Amino acid sequence: MNGQLQILIALQDVLGLIREAKDPSQKKALDKIGLKMDNLAALEATRTNLEGQLNLSVLNEYKRVRRRYGRIVAPVIGGTCYGCFMKIHMAIASSEDRNESLLRCENCGMFLYWV
DSSP states (O other), X not given: OOXXXXXXHHHHHHHHHHHHHHOHHHHHHXXXXXXXXXXHHHHHHHHHHHHHTSOHHHHHHHHHHHHHHSOOEEEEETTEETXXXXXXXXXXXXXXXXXXXXXXXXXXXXEEEEO
């Protein structure tokens, strides 16, 4: 899998954790089941570190997509982008090395990965 794509997927996970840690109702529910979300500073540092590993052009696109959707990557299942639920062009969807390239949905602009 493309290294930049792996960083983007990790960033989306960290952003989700940060969002949950900042939401009082989510934090309370997680605390109740034994998952402590007390170290928000460490999550923010991880986010900053991951963003620093992105190429400048990818970082700019990541920021744009994040501002628009909140999410930055979307899985492709059965030839469909699960960010906008539109079919992906067959030439891209059938490519053998599609996870080795940094591809974006032509409709929503999210970065894509195939499961």
